[in-house]
Amino acid sequence: MTAAEDVTVVPANEASWDDVAAVFGTTDYPGRCQCQRFKVAGWIWRDSTQEQRTAMLRAQTACGEPGAATSGLVAYVGGEPAGWVAVEPRIAYPKLRGTRVPWTGRSEDKDDDGVWAVTCFAVRKGFRGRGLTYPLARATIGFARERGARALEAYPMITQPGKEITWGELHVGARQVFADAGFEEVGHPTPRRVLMRIELSIVD
Template identity: 60%
Template sequence: MTSPARTTGSAAISVVPANEASWDDLQAIFGTRGDAARCQCQWFRVAPAEWRALPVDERADRLREQTGCGQPGARTTSGLVAYLDGEPAGWCAVEPRSVYVRLLGSRVVWSGRDEDPSDDDVWAVTCFVTRVGFRRRGVSGALAAAAVDFARERGARAIEGYPMITVPGQRISWGELYVGARSVFADAGFIEVSRPTPRRAVMRVDF
């Protein structure tokens, strides 16, 4: 699956499964400093008791195995990589919801809902990373839209996200927006199904 290029202003954005991208491209997106570089997209996949004891190098090793970067023939991968005018620009984590162990006890995910947390047919978008210098250019929107097709093509019956609700004039750091903004999911066709906290929503597409 390679998404058709989307044009945002004068920029063309394409999205590929992470196994079709190189590891160097993904690491260029994460950078060498900041939350993305330290986390290596392992926060939701690791139990709280294990998190602090897990070195960054080990987190990176796990991500490399999960994504299968540079292995276009791999049967599975754990996310999508966006390119803007051919340059690596963004990452989105998307897999069956059940692989994200930290979601199992999340009030944001389950408040007021009665679903089976182990249902592998429901997928989740848990994280976005946009490379420094590429923000506010439509990268997250392209990734969210591609995630819907990615999950559908792999047999999901639904896909969810847990975005931040942004308010004009309210100060929000880029670190907080790693879950995505509500508007990004809405533009990709997700419908709000619950609002467990004043600042977070559950958004979903049922196939």
């Protein structure tokens, strides 16, 4: 487990593009997807090219532009770029509109820009298995609230002891990570996924 005092989390626009690129790497799921699963046109993110997805992420993060809007947070461990979490207004993710996960059993307004969403984690090789998604999830709360969000949602996966989960499957995060941050389960749209939410107006 990474000691909390060794972890610093900053908005991606306060980080360098080289640091973000180092987190995503180039070889496995995060490096291929570039956090574009819910954004790219087409049936699946692989309908786009690697170059297109990388260019999209670079534009969305606005690295090195502290005054600009950005699409996520970067975690540093001992000064080294180590993790990423995507957090933006829910309407920034077009493909969330077409999936049942956020909407099953709810009459939620899909165009409500006051609701933000946490959609993706990426942890750099060499830093995985150290609990880095916990401080990243906690950091999304203040980040979203400071930018006017009144609620924050996540769509994590249920993990079970003894059952192996590939990193690609767990890019949305684990239920326990969000529960630890104070999110509450408000829906269970599929056997393996839950909808979790925190109302920011009542968070101290």
